[in-house]
Amino acid sequence: xxxxxxxxxxxxxxxxxxxxxxxxxxxxxxxxxxxxxxxxxxxxxxxxxxxxxxxxxxxxxxxxxxxxxxxxxxxxxxxxxxxxxxxxxxxxxxxxxxxxxxxxx
Amino acid sequence: xxxxxxxxxxxxxxxxxxxxxxxxxxxxxxxxxxxxxxxxxxxxxxxxxxxxxxxxxxxxxxxxxxxxxxxxxxxxxxxxxxxxxxxxxxxxxxxxxxxxxxxxxxxxxxxxxxxxxxxxxxxxxxxxxxxxxxxxxxxxxxxxxxxxxxxxxxxxxxxxxxxxxxxxxxxxxxxxxxxxxxxxxxxxxxxxxxxxxxxxxxxxxxxxxxxxxxxxxxxxxxxxx
Numbered sequence: 001x002x003x004x005x006x007x008x009x010x011x012x013x014x015x016x017x018x019x020x021x022x023x024x025x026x027x028x029x030x031x032x033x034x035x036x037x038x039x040x041x042x043x044x045x046x047x048x049x050x051x052x053x054x055x056x057x058x059x060x061x062x063x064x065x066x067x068x069x070x071x072x073x074x075x076x077x078x079x080x081x082x083x084x085x086x087x088x089x090x091x092x093x094x095x096x097x098x099x100x101x102x103x104x105x
Numbered sequence: 106x107x108x109x110x111x112x113x114x115x116x117x118x119x120x121x122x123x124x125x126x127x128x129x130x131x132x133x134x135x136x137x138x139x140x141x142x143x144x145x146x147x148x149x150x151x152x153x154x155x156x157x158x159x160x161x162x163x164x165x166x167x168x169x170x171x172x173x174x175x176x177x178x179x180x181x182x183x184x185x186x187x188x189x190x191x192x193x194x195x196x197x198x199x200x201x202x203x204x205x206x207x208x209x210x211x212x213x214x215x216x217x218x219x220x221x222x223x224x225x226x227x228x229x230x231x232x233x234x235x236x237x238x239x240x241x242x243x244x245x246x247x248x249x250x251x252x253x254x255x256x257x258x259x260x261x262x263x264x265x266x267x268x269x270x271x272x273x274x275x276x277x278x279x280x281x282x283x284x285x286x287x288x289x290x291x292x293x294x295x296x297x298x299x300x301x302x303x304x305x306x307x308x309x310x311x312x313x314x315x316x317x318x319x320x321x322x323x324x325x326x327x328x329x330x
Contacts, residue, residue, distance in 0.1 A: 027117045032124060032154040039156050046172065049179060052195070059197075059267075082115040089114050 016073030019065060020081070023074065026061065030054055127153030127161075184225040184232060190218045194275045198266030200224050200234040201250075215266055217275050219282075224264070234262065238280050242301055243290030244273050254290045254299050261299040 033054060037047045065071045091098050129151050136144040151163070158164050186192070194217035199210040211233045213226035224234035242254040251269045253262040253276075266272045280287060288301040293310035300311060309316050 024116055024120070028120045028124065031117070031121050032156070035125075035154060035156045039159075041156075041159065042172075045176070078116070082113065085116045085119050086114045089119075 011068070012070055012073040015068060016070045016077050019061065019070060020074045020077035023061060023078065024081075026054075026057060124152070124154040125157060127151065127157045182227045182230065184216050184223050186218065187220065190220050193217045193219060193279065194272070196266050196268065196272060198224065198264060198269075198272070201263040201265075202233070210265065215264075215272060217272070217279065219279060222276060234264070236262065238276070238283055238285055241276070241280060241285070241287070243288040244276060245290050245292055245299070246270070246273060247292045252290070252292050252299050254288075254301060 033050050036042055037050065042050070065074060130148055132146070132148040134144075134146040134148065135142045136146075151158075153161075155164075155168065159168065194215070196215045196217075197212070198215045199212040202209060202211045211224075211226070213224045213231075213233050216223045216225055221235060221237050223232055225231075226233050236253070236255055240255045240257055242256050244254075245252050246269060249265060249269065251264045251266065251273055253264065255262060264272070277287065290299055290301050292299050293313065293315055295315040296310060296313040298310055298312040
């Protein structure tokens, strides 16, 4: 197997992976942030501060992706991870379907 | 007819469910090579979203202490506002500062309120630029910069922001709400001097004498209060 690593695809690969992970963590934090805001344990000032900083973070990530031209690479990594998760969950929830498909082959 | 899942699960959905429910790990692990234990790990961990933690009564005091500390520290990072002053817009940007031999762009966040335009920097805390709307004679966009002609005292402010069109429109809209008049201003392409069109006796730049070419301009609206 020949792996051609050049400057460009290394950047897309490594940086794309890093930003994809950052985005996933950001999304998880954002959902938790909404839960806290709805939970009613935060003051109005805290909610505003939280929302503002999360928004600034969004803007910063979008700018990085645009500047480096890695928007598609990041999306590809995320789609790949999502399909792995989907496959695993499907195997857990529909074990009969998978054994049937395996037997067909 | 078989039931089908048409919604595909994503990694974020999975993380969200795990954090919502909470995860407890209680593990004793030995990593060995050729049957000889080489690494030992005793792992006890509880991982969950903060709402879930609080629901179980874990970390409640620490949560409150952290937020209390943050409230005090972050108070310093907000620009000081006057009575009845409300923030309308917040945008990343910079101001061209020139005093003596020191000349540079100073960056911060623009805070457009119902009374003033501020450029505020958090670290170190400083108001880099400030003006009330009453001082604004006119605004013009020159390339990627916003030039503002100010009076009392007379000066020109040169600003740059993430979205200068949005900033300019927001300033014009606040001034319109306060019924303040805006003049047509123009920057001389040769010397950079900013002048109000109405105060020019002839069609020349008062500083360098460059003759203005008459061409249709996108000008700021002239609003008579």
